[in-house]
Amino acid sequence: MNWSHQHLKEAGSTNDWAMAWLKQRSLTHPLLVTTDHQTSGRGQRGKTWEGQKGLDLAMSFVVPVRGPLHPPSLNKAVAVVVRQTLAGLDSSLDPVLEIKWPNDVLIRRNNQWEKVCGILVENVWRGAEWTHVVVGVGVNVNSNPDVERATSLKAMAGKEFDVPALAQTMASGILDTIQGGLKEAAAYANHLHGCHEARPFLVQGERRTGIFMGVNREGLGEFLWADRREDLPSTDVVWLWDQA
Template sequence: MEVVDRTGSTNADLVARCSDRDCVGAVLIAEEQVDGRGRQGRRWESVPGTHLAMSMVVDAHGAAAAGALGWIPLLTGVAVVSAITEVTGVSSRVKWPNDVLVGGLKVSGILAELAHGLQDSGVGRSVVVGVGVNTGLAADALPVPTATSLNLVTGTSVDRSRLAGAILASMARELSRWPHDLGALAEDYRAVCGTLGTRVRVDLPQSQVLVGTATDVDETGRIVVIPESGGAAIAINAGDVTHLRPLA
């Protein structure tokens, strides 16, 4: 594990590091991250001392053949939920695919990226997984109204070192069943997924929009939605989900 005072992006640093060497198991934590990235290119900025900004390298050799690469960010969400409960006692839920919410507000985001250098060289295949957790942001410093931080939820400061250790331990437990037992991973994910049973809007590629009720997450990690407009359930592997209020 390496801790640095400041960097652009812990994910970008590890992706670059993995381009010419095997760095499976490497963990990088930054006190300040000035160019962090989330899903769909969203920025993730961290104020020193108020976030956990951490990336790790996962050995994904053989996972592509099993169709299991897409499970890495999902199982990371499960690990973050478990770690938050262990360290703070707070209950959190995953919004598909991998945002972690407390009381419906986002407290953590996850980004997984393939380290292409190893893939191209034939040495193996690695995935860099980045986790950002709002741990100490004040209410007036939150980036958006739909965000929160663990200190606001708990009313006390959170030990970021302990939280990082808990996330890594939870990741190890989830990865011990991946990619060979996707059924068990799916069960774990369903148990903490707050999207299931919820009315949702899914913004799909090519500007398509689906509104319906999320009913399941299948063993490939796809969210299954029954459209309000009628018709058969649709399994979605990529999209931006918004939780909606139930119809009156």
């Protein structure tokens, strides 16, 4: 194992804990932070992610940045690694797992797409220097989420999984892609959910129907509307599921 491991019985957010830890110490090697119960996990757009105690994965993996990295490629590579790690747990999972831009992982279950995993990548800067990457991953593993359009690996595969082992495998894959030049980013489009389908979106508060064409090199979503093409950041777009 090429990293330190800090396990917490309970944490508000493992990403917040890791970021606070970095402010107090100089970290020269990777650090894995896990918890039995995350009560205020953070997702995209400030959304919360709360797993069930002892049943789900809540982790943050802190990696020192050595050499140039391209942030949008980092996000894509991490999403691919997370999806691959989940797909490798059981043969039933690989055909039904897709990445929803920017960084959720969905499972197709009972003829609808449901969220099983959320990813939050945060960068740490000291002055003008990008020093660390904090990769937060939350996975519904063995729980039964009581949330609309959410499910778990157990619900899909019909069996329980080893949460601590999953954290170690996930960390290994993330470290490999960061140290290996983010090669996995090239496969991002192959697993991207909802491409080339007409569907409704909420764009800066306005409902629009258009086609999601993919994600460009800078991490912007590419959209085709009735009157134009447009590249948008994920913070401007909400997926609407009434026609998904």
